[in-house]
Amino acid sequence: MTGQGTATRALTDPAPAVPRFYRVVSRREDTGDTVTVELAEPAGPVPAFAPGQFAMLTALGVGEVPISVSGLGDSGGGRARRLEHTLRAVGAVTRALCAVQPGGLVGVRGPFGTGWDVASAAGRDIVIVAGGIGLAPLRPVVLTALANRSRYGRIVLLAGARTPGDLLYSGELDRWRRDGVEVAVTVDQADSGWSGEVGLVTALIKPAGLAPGNSVAFICGPDVMMLVTADALAALGIPAGRIRVSLERNMRCGAAWCGHCQLGPLLLCRDGPVVGYDRAAALMRVREL
Amino acid sequence: MTDTVAARIAAHSFFAALTAEQRAALAGDGRAVMFTAGERIFDDGGIADRFWLIEDGGIALDMRVPGRGDQIIETLGPGTVLGWSWLHPPYRWHFGAVARVATTAIEFDAPAVRRRCDADPAFGYAALRLFTPVITERLQATRLRLLDLYASPSQLRQREIQQADT
Numbered sequence: 001m002t003g004q005g006t007a008t009r010a011l012t013d014p015a016p017a018v019p020r021f022y023r024v025v026s027r028r029e030d031t032g033d034t035v036t037v038e039l040a041e042p043a044g045p046v047p048a049f050a051p052g053q054f055a056m057l058t059a060l061g062v063g064e065v066p067i068s069v070s071g072l073g074d075s076g077g078g079r080a081r082r083l084e085h086t087l088r089a090v091g092a093v094t095r096a097l098c099a100v101q102p103g104g105l106v107g108v109r110g111p112f113g114t115g116w117d118v119a120s121a122a123g124r125d126i127v128i129v130a131g132g133i134g135l136a137p138l139r140p141v142v143l144t145a146l147a148n149r150s151r152y153g154r155i156v157l158l159a160g161a162r163t164p165g166d167l168l169y170s171g172e173l174d175r176w177r178r179d180g181v182e183v184a185v186t187v188d189q190a191d192s193g194w195s196g197e198v199g200l201v202t203a204l205i206k207p208a209g210l211a212p213g214n215s216v217a218f219i220c221g222p223d224v225m226m227l228v229t230a231d232a233l234a235a236l237g238i239p240a241g242r243i244r245v246s247l248e249r250n251m252r253c254g255a256a257w258c259g260h261c262q263l264g265p266l267l268l269c270r271d272g273p274v275v276g277y278d279r280a281a282a283l284m285r286v287r288e289l
Numbered sequence: 290m291t292d293t294v295a296a297r298i299a300a301h302s303f304f305a306a307l308t309a310e311q312r313a314a315l316a317g318d319g320r321a322v323m324f325t326a327g328e329r330i331f332d333d334g335g336i337a338d339r340f341w342l343i344e345d346g347g348i349a350l351d352m353r354v355p356g357r358g359d360q361i362i363e364t365l366g367p368g369t370v371l372g373w374s375w376l377h378p379p380y381r382w383h384f385g386a387v388a389r390v391a392t393t394a395i396e397f398d399a400p401a402v403r404r405r406c407d408a409d410p411a412f413g414y415a416a417l418r419l420f421t422p423v424i425t426e427r428l429q430a431t432r433l434r435l436l437d438l439y440a441s442p443s444q445l446r447q448r449e450i451q452q453a454d455t
Binding site: 033088089090091112131132133161162166186188192194195196197198199200201203206207221222224225263276 | 364366367391442
């Protein structure tokens with residue numbers, strides 16, 4: 001599995017704690033507090049990240065935070081591989097990272113952790129459920145599935161956002177629809193210009209008409225949202241082992257050394273962030289973890 | 290009632306827990322209806338004398354907020370039930386409802402269904418068991434939305450300030 005190999009690589013990497021410096025080559029403001037940056041390493045090829053894996057990004061002089069890849073940037077017609085990260089300004093480090101302009105430098109360590117393992121869904125329908133900023137780590141799942149369209153059945157994307165203005169990648173959603181992705185979006189709070197759905201993201205599941213016996217689900221969002229969504233999908237009949245969630249805790253070292261990201265028996269920087277719901281369900285319900 | 294309505298009720302998963310006799314009886318209180326896009330179905334405060342099974346299209350539940358117009362609380366799509374205020378006194382709608390798009394539904398005569406429930410406790414219990422999960426699911430969804438899970442720390446702070454300022 002992708003994650004297993006990655007974990008081994010992280011542990012044997014001679015310098016997993018040393019950041020490489022990448023240059024911001026593009027910067028796009030997605031919402032009022034969210035920015036997507038494209039990073040390229042001037043000195044060499046970008047390490048191969050898999051969808052779902054994360055990097056530790058350093059804002060120079062401020063600090064370091066774990067951010068999942070939101071794009072692998074290798075479909076640009078022969079240009080060098082690039083990394084895309086979608087960042088939400090929620091604290092000092094992410095605010096500093098969001099403020100880096102094209103030409104500026106960002107420290108990058110990684111890839112770390114397990115991936116979504118999209119390839120394992122070959123021959124099945126892909127069900128992607130995103131809540132809020134959780135759409136960012138799932139974007140590579142959509143892009144990977146579209147790049148290998150014939151390998152998969154239906155691609156269903158169900159996304160929830162706080163308000164229409166908080167919805168990520170709104171332009172891309174239309175493009176994905178045109179490319180055959182079944183996209184449904186709901187918001188918690190509508191405004192006067194919103195003509196779409198209003199309600200919890202789980203309300204989108206039933207109308208999607210999923211085939212639970214032939215589906216693999218990928219879920220990312222706040223823990224509570226992932227729990228209720230995974231439970232709803234499991235109740236529909238998707239086996240827990242074919243439901244994957246992305247768990248984020250206090251990732252620090254990225255190499256399973258420091259233990260800050262421990263969730264019961266898991267060190268999420270190595271054993272996560274992507275975890276099968278068959279393992280995650282019980283752990284997510286332990287109050288102390 | 291028409292045979293078409295009876296067949297549609299019999300085929301719908303929402304009514305699967307009812308016996309064939311109970312579904313047939315319910316069909317006697319139902320009729321097929323259509324709403325055009327933008328058509329208001331009921332206003333909050335109005336008499337809750339009907340409920341609907343949405344078959345196609347979509348409905349928005351809304352509430353008139355002074356200074357902010359009609360605020361959409363939730364949208365309902367095909368396969369869902371519109372209306373449960375008819376179940377309990379005072380039988381008044383708590384929200385308004387408007388068709389977002391052209392919508393087809395089966396409309397039920399709520400007082401007739403209530404009378405049937407009173408006359409036949411087995412039917413009444415079965416009907417209640419149909420609606421309880423709908424109410425529970427929507428309550429849970431509302432509770433989760435109250436948590437404002439997708440808010441950033443700054444949005445939560447902003448909300449706290451607004452609440453403290455009102």
